[in-house]
Amino acid sequence: MTENGAYAIELKNVNIYYGPKLAVSDVNLNIQRQKITAFIGPSGCGKSTVLRAINRMNDLIPSARLEGEVTFKGQNLYAPNVDAVEVRRRIGMVFQKANPFPKSIYDNIAYGPRLLGVRTKSVLDEIVERSLKGAFLWDEVKDDLNKSGYALSGGQQQRLCIARTIAVEPEVILMDEPCSALDPIATQAVEDLMRILVKQYTIIIVTHNMQQAQRVSDYTAFYSIRKKEDVPGKENRWGILNEFAVTNELFSNPQSEETERYIRGEFG
């Protein structure tokens, strides 16, 4: 992939469909490098759909279709010559529910590098140690790397998943509500980790928690729902990008009335 463009990710006139149904309409968004961008908005506004479009995870849904352009450092990710496998290796993802593999902690981390053909034991050892240290999990697990990933607590599992993601050295990390299943202390640990990771990585996080968006993010994108009034039911709702700004500005001085009502907690 070529290296240009001022932004890490650019979305231009993006429409996403599931079959005939429009899910997200006309998203134009530039994601800054080495910043945390938060996607917020009510349920069903398409923020996760946009996030999953960025590393082509939506390809897994046969009916999903994207119009417009998603570029990574100037390269259109949906160009015919781009392999989704390469996209996902450069744009990693952390999921809502911690999903370690049913393997040892060591094998969880080494899985990604092994896929790419790293076989040398000493190199893998080094990657495992560096990734676990990067996710601030090393001190807690260094003595039982052979224990199953399932043996860890929920918060540790989520940090294991983050460590697994940074083991393949991506450039962007997408996080889909990574703290929604965690208690406040584990959430704090993940948020602290994000602030440190952002020195190296571009991070995009989907969150339902506005305080979290305020605490961790540099930029915030607010999505909202549009619907055709004359047709009832869910079929005629789609999401739009309502407002995008520096986080402090968006929360202190929202431009749209809908944003203001949302951040005041009037609907969710």
Add this chain to the structure above:
Amino acid sequence: MSAETRRSHMPNEDTFKQRLQRRNLRGGVWSRFFSLSLIIAILALFALFFNIVNQAFGYAASVSDVNITELTPSGDLGTLSNDELVAILTQYQERRLAVYIRDNLSRVDNSVYSTLPISESLTGSNIPEALATLSAGQLTTENRAALLVNNLSQDQLIDLVQSDVIGEDILEAWSLSDSLFNKEMIDATVAEEYPEARLYFRSWLSFDFLTSPGSSDPIQAGIRTALLGTIWVVGITILFAFPIGVGAAIYLEEYAVQNRLNRLIETNIRNLAGVPSIIYGLLGLAILVRSLSGVTGGRTILSAGLTLALLILPVIIINSQEALRAVPSSIREASLGLGATKWQTIWKQVLPSAMPGVLTGTILALSRAVGETAPLVVIGASTFIVSDPSGPLSQFTALPIQIYQWTARPQAEYRDIAAAAIIVLMVLLLSLNATAIILRQRFRKSLQG
């Protein structure tokens, strides 16, 4: 809404208590019905087990032409040397020595056997040089005895002494329950009807029973050929059904798009799993035995194994699909999200996670194949065969066939050996199922670390 206009639709306290009693009573009746069902099932199993064991062990009254202690004071033929055994045969069955030589050593067709010199007719045997040019008919009794001593094993000679000299004949056999609780009746019957007979406790299931080939004499008959036939057939079945079944399941679950054609295929695989096994037998007969006889050799182990593979293929596909479907999609997403290709994800994450289910399903399907009789009858398994199967293209018989054939015979002893063979078949099935459980546990453990 004001307090006066609000009317509760719920029953009052008394009615509630009354109804609660009725509700609890109804639950109690059902739970008793369920436990009764379980008891009936257990009783049925117990009855089956009892019936088989009852047949397979018990007292037997037998007469022999010659008492074994007359031949060897120890009562054990195994202590005798080849010379001594041949001497016994010569003493009691001198005329049959020529037959023993022909049955055991002849390498040529019976029509030319008597005219050829024995160096040709008995090629490969240890023949004294002086006799090489003689034909079989020109040998003296001493010559024949020498040939038998040199060329038959001790076991072969013991078998001949057992069947032709001792000639045990079972006059009557009793069930295990009679043997344990009604010994007086047995003693009385023996004293009255078979004063000559020897009464002893006989286990029809014995090591000899496992290792002897089939025989027209129920006392000599064993299940070795049937057991080997079953093992060969099931081996062929697993070789074909496992990779094809799991492969089809992977395709349907992981690759196939959800369209009308694939849904139709899936529905029909489910239907195929319910098709009676005899129909698979007819399919095997028409295609594998008849049309493809050039490849399969006709009524052979290969035909039978492939027929049973077809029979259990749908079951394996369905079970494997269920196992693959049970793998959480979060594992697939995690793997793909790290930049794994689809195949890497299937091979390194999905299949290992699904393996316990796939293996359990496959082994349970196999144990169905082991017990199948109908398709083997239709494609023409031999009902009587004494030589061991030597490869996929040999004729064969299988345990269920052997049992079926024995139970159909009029002599009572065949029912006893059929019961013994059923015990062997059940032990085989139980050990297959136990393997399934052990494999599942081991895989589960290795997955959870």
